[in-house]
Amino acid sequence: MIYWSSLITFYLFSAGVSAGAMLLSIAADLINPVKYKKIVTTGAYIAPFPIMAGMIMLIFDLERPGLFWLLLTTFKYKSIMSIGAWIITFFSAVSIIYFILNLQKDYLKLKTKTTAVNAIKLAGLILCTSVALYTGLLLSTLTARPFWNTPITPVLLFISAVIDGLAAISLVLCLKPDEDKRDINTFIHTGDFVLLYLLLLCTVIFLIGLGKSTQSAASALGIVTSGQLSVLFWFGFVAVGVVIPFVAAAYQLCTKMRVHSPWLNFISALFALIGGYIVRSVIVDAGQLTQAILF
Amino acid sequence: MSAPVKSGKLAKWAMLIDTTKCVGCLACVAACHNQNELPVTEFFNRVEEREFGCFPNYNRRFLPMQCQHCDNPPCVSVCPTGASYKRSDGIVAIDTRRCIGCKYCILSCPYKARIINKEHGFVHKCGFCAALLHNNALPACVGTCPTGVRVFGDLNDPNSEISKLAASKKVIQIGKDLNTKPSIYYIIG
Numbered sequence: 001m002i003y004w005s006s007l008i009t010f011y012l013f014s015a016g017v018s019a020g021a022m023l024l025s026i027a028a029d030l031i032n033p034v035k036y037k038k039i040v041t042t043g044a045y046i047a048p049f050p051i052m053a054g055m056i057m058l059i060f061d062l063e064r065p066g067l068f069w070l071l072l073t074t075f076k077y078k079s080i081m082s083i084g085a086w087i088i089t090f091f092s093a094v095s096i097i098y099f100i101l102n103l104q105k106d107y108l109k110l111k112t113k114t115t116a117v118n119a120i121k122l123a124g125l126i127l128c129t130s131v132a133l134y135t136g137l138l139l140s141t142l143t144a145r146p147f148w149n150t151p152i153t154p155v156l157l158f159i160s161a162v163i164d165g166l167a168a169i170s171l172v173l174c175l176k177p178d179e180d181k182r183d184i185n186t187f188i189h190t191g192d193f194v195l196l197y198l199l200l201l202c203t204v205i206f207l208i209g210l211g212k213s214t215q216s217a218a219s220a221l222g223i224v225t226s227g228q229l230s231v232l233f234w235f236g237f238v239a240v241g242v243v244i245p246f247v248a249a250a251y252q253l254c255t256k257m258r259v260h261s262p263w264l265n266f267i268s269a270l271f272a273l274i275g276g277y278i279v280r281s282v283i284v285d286a287g288q289l290t291q292a293i294l295f
Numbered sequence: 296m297s298a299p300v301k302s303g304k305l306a307k308w309a310m311l312i313d314t315t316k317c318v319g320c321l322a323c324v325a326a327c328h329n330q331n332e333l334p335v336t337e338f339f340n341r342v343e344e345r346e347f348g349c350f351p352n353y354n355r356r357f358l359p360m361q362c363q364h365c366d367n368p369p370c371v372s373v374c375p376t377g378a379s380y381k382r383s384d385g386i387v388a389i390d391t392r393r394c395i396g397c398k399y400c401i402l403s404c405p406y407k408a409r410i411i412n413k414e415h416g417f418v419h420k421c422g423f424c425a426a427l428l429h430n431n432a433l434p435a436c437v438g439t440c441p442t443g444v445r446v447f448g449d450l451n452d453p454n455s456e457i458s459k460l461a462a463s464k465k466v467i468q469i470g471k472d473l474n475t476k477p478s479i480y481y482i483i484g
């Protein structure tokens with residue numbers, strides 16, 4: 001039975017986009033703030049908004065939305081959801097500060113203290129990692145749900161989150177195709193290639209790992225390989241979410257960035273985002289439709 | 296069966312369900328529904344029909360299921376607001392005023408013991424009829440069973456029937472490998 005609707009899927013997706021965009025923005029800033037300036041600012045501009053939309057979805061998935069504030073008056077260190085509620089609260093705050101910080105660098109041109117800026121970046125790095133990690137751990141720590149309860153689930157969702165963040169940045173950058181973006185394209189395609197390669201690896205490990213595990217796990221796997229979610233899994237998760245963006249990234253890398261078709265960028269980013277949503281949709285639904293076999 | 300008598304110490308409530316005696320009359324389901332004044336479509340306990348073993352050593356049994364009042368309850372540790380909690384007498388209870396209806400506990404329970412109250416939106420489940428226990432009476436399902444399937448008592452009292460039965464080799468706990476440490480023991484036979 002489905003208890004967590006597509007609102008939760010959307011939340012996990014939007015949290016992934018936000019965390020991924022912020023992670024890449026800060027990473028690009030650490031690597032080369034001048035060369036990758038567009039990545040830094042675009043990532044910072046994207047980060048606060050998807051997760052806020054997601055948090056609204058999250059509240060409306062509750063059976064008693066009016067009591068959501070109880071999450072913020074309690075802290076239960078054993079509950080991943082309680083820890084997560086605090087993480088996304090702090091993440092939202094820091095992502096807004098980071099957003100303003102970049103906004104003022106571009107437009108307001110105020111003086112800021114370097115130590116304060118660095119502190120925000122460090123906090124942002126820790127918090128976006130925590131957001132991307134906790135969304136996977138939320139699912140993977142439930143022993144009653146064999147489809148979720150694997151050590152590779154949070155890794156898979158973490159990598160997918162960074163891919164989604166990169167795709168969102170790439171999509172926004174496609175809106176201004178006239179500029180010279182050689183360096184930025186290298187960053188995006190290399191990032192895409194490496195991350196999608198890892199995602200492909202994680203998917204294979206996930207499938208073999210579940211299939212060769214307990215009877216519960218193997219029968220849970222059946223729902224995606226040949227059961228009611230198989231079409232969504234093979235065409236959505238595997239093809240749209242992993243293989244097509246991977247091939248697109250590999251193609252763009254192999255042609256040595258001579259052809260920078262904004263259309264190809266646009267389409268592969270769009271596929272990666274749609275795929276990222278489907279990956280979560282399949283995982284959320286398959287986990288709920290299957291259960292540990294008690295006998 | 297006599298009422299559960301507390302030994303001087305704090306009680307640790309537990310139940311034994313002997314499926315070899317169950318005839319599937321569903322009196323326990325009706326009694327529970329009545330005792331907890333539940334809406335028509337909501338149930339705290341159920342009786343499953345399960346097949347055990349392989350031919351020729353094969354049998355089909357009724358398997359009463361409900362909240363197992365685990366000693367390591369996943370529903371309590373996942374609850375973000377502390378609405379689900381473990382009482383010192385072993386009962387896993389819910390403070391419905393603190394329940395926000397996130398349904399995380401429902402997904403964490405391997406026994407499908409938790410349900411949503413459609414009217415108010417909180418999650419509820421079997422509470423071992425704590426109010427009846429307080430008045431030294433047996434839980435509704437135990438008291439009503441016509442074939443004596445259910446034995447209820449205090450595990451902290453070494454002389455209680457449940458303590459002796461729970462120590463016997465015939466007894467199993469369902470889903471033991473999930474590390475939930477259930478307080479309901481079964482004889483499958």
